[in-house]
Amino acid sequence: MAHSAAHTQGQQHPIKLYLVVWAWLFILSTCSYMVDYFQLEGFLRYSLILLFMVLKAGLIMAIFMHMAWERLSLVYVILVPVSAILVFVVIMVFEADHTLLTRLTFFTSGP
Incomplete structure (x- = not known):
């Protein structure tokens, strides 16, 4: 009985971590939108969009897919x-x- 209770409990991460990651994802998405809003062109445009995309994907992989642990x-x-x-x-x-x-x-x- 004690074994099943310990098995179902699992590891819990603080909700603050998820809220901070959500805020960073929102900020990075806003920055990606601002690249279009300011009508940046050429290499700068694609570099910034790819940078924001990679940062968002890294955050999602690290925290929501639990790759950091x-x-x-x-x-x-x-x-x-x-x-x-x-x-x-x-x-x-x-x-x-x-x-x-x-x-x-x-x-x-x-x-």
């Missing part, structure tokens, strides 16, 4: 492949620019 090996299993994919995407962007430049150089008709 998991074993380090589980965190590595999730974060290392995602980081590798991001590195490969950056490599593909540079390679795509090189391919476009090569095609424009050799396949456009000259004067």
Whole structure:
């Protein structure tokens, strides 16, 4: 009987933690909206939107998905492949620019 009572109790996190995370998510969403409101353009716009998106996703993963309290090996299993994919995407962007430049150089008709 004592075993089942201890098993159902579980770990409880303070409600203040969730309220603070909710406030930060609201602030980051507002900042993301302000990027559009101030009509920022180009690299700055996309950099800020991606930054706010990654920060919000990190907060959600860390607190609401309880990744902050998991074993380090589980965190590595999730974060290392995602980081590798991001590195490969950056490599593909540079390679795509090189391919476009090569095609424009050799396949456009000259004067």
